[in-house]
Amino acid sequence: MFRTVTSASTFWARFLIYVCPCEERGKVNRLPLKKATLLYEDILSKFKRLIPSYERCLEIERVSKFPKAISGVLSHAHYLTLHDETAIVRLSDFGIENMQELRECFLQRCHAMKVVFFARFNDLPQDQPWLSCLEKLQIYDLKKLTNMCVSSIKLDKISFSQLKHLQIEHCPQLVNMFSCSVFLKRLEVLQIKFCARLEEIFSGKENEEGSLERLHTLYLLELPALKTIIHNVRLVSLHEAKVKGCPRLCELPLQSRTIADNGLQKVPSIVVTGELDWWEKLQWKDSNVKQQITFNAWKPFQFPKNS
Helix, strand or coil: CCCECCCCCCCCCCCCECCCCCEECCEECCCCCCCCCHHHHHHCCCCCCCCCCCCCEEEEECCCCCCHHHHHHHCCCCEEEEEEECCCCEHHHHCHHHHCCCCEEEEEEECCCCEEEEECCCCCCCCCCCCCCCCEEEEECCCCCCEEEEECCCCCCCCCCCCCEEEEECCCCCCEEECCCCCCCCCCEEEEECCCCCCEEECCCCCCCCCCCCCCEEEEECCCCCCEEECCCCCCCCCEEEEECCCCCCCCCCCCCCEEECCEEECCCEEEEECHHHHHHCCCCCCCHHHHEEEEECCCCCCCCCC
C-alpha cells in the first residue's frame, strides 16, 4: 500500500511514502518495533529521529516484499529513510542511478540487508559517479550487514564527493566499510560504534591523496577487532578523536603540522580521549605529532538516572 502526502504549493514539494505489508479496509496493521539490546540502547543510542526539512522525502517501513515500484519515486528524493523491514538485501538494488539526487539517507533495523551499496563492473558506466549529492549517511542496528560499499572497480573521484557525515552503529557482522579505494574529500565527521568484527574502516590500498583532508571529528567506540583506519592517508584536519574499546588499533594516522594565523605560524591542538593503557601503547610514525595532542583519559561510565 502506498500513501502519499504532498504540499498544497507543488506536487513534488514534499512527499512521504509508507510501504506496508498488510491492510484491512483502509486500516494498516502496525507491527511493533523491535527494541535494541539494553546495553546498546541505554549507553549510546538514545536519539529521536526527525525527518529533515528537505523538499522531497521518501520513507519506507515494514516491508516484507521488495517494493519494485519505488525506483521512479526514489530518483526524485532528497531524503530516504528505510527501517524495520525484512525484504531488502542491498539498498543499491533500487538502482544507484536512481539515487543521484539523494542528500541524506537513514537506515535502521533492516533485518535482511547485507550490503548497502554494491556494483559490479557492468552495473554502471565507468564515468558515472556514485551518490555525488549524498551529504549524510546514518546506519543503525543492521544485524546482517557485512559491507557498506563493495565495488569491483575504483570509484570515480566524484563518488560520495559531498559526503560530510557518516555514522554507523551496532552492526555486529560488519567487516569493512569501503572495500575499494575512496576519495572522501569533504567528510568532516566519522562515527562508528559497536561493530565487533570491523577490522578496517577503509580497506582500499590506493586511496587518493587529499582524501579525508577535512575530517575533524572521529569517534571509534567498542570496535574490538579494529586494526586500521585507512592506508597511506594522514588525517591533516583532525582536532577531536574519541576512542574506546579498540585495543588492537595501534596507530592514529596523524602528522605534525602548523597553520597560518594572522601571518604567524600556529601549532593546532588535537584533543584525543581514550583509555590510558591504549594511549601508552600507540605507535607514532611522526614523533612530533604526539606533542601537539592533548590527551584525556575516559572517566568511569555511569548509567543515567531514570527520569
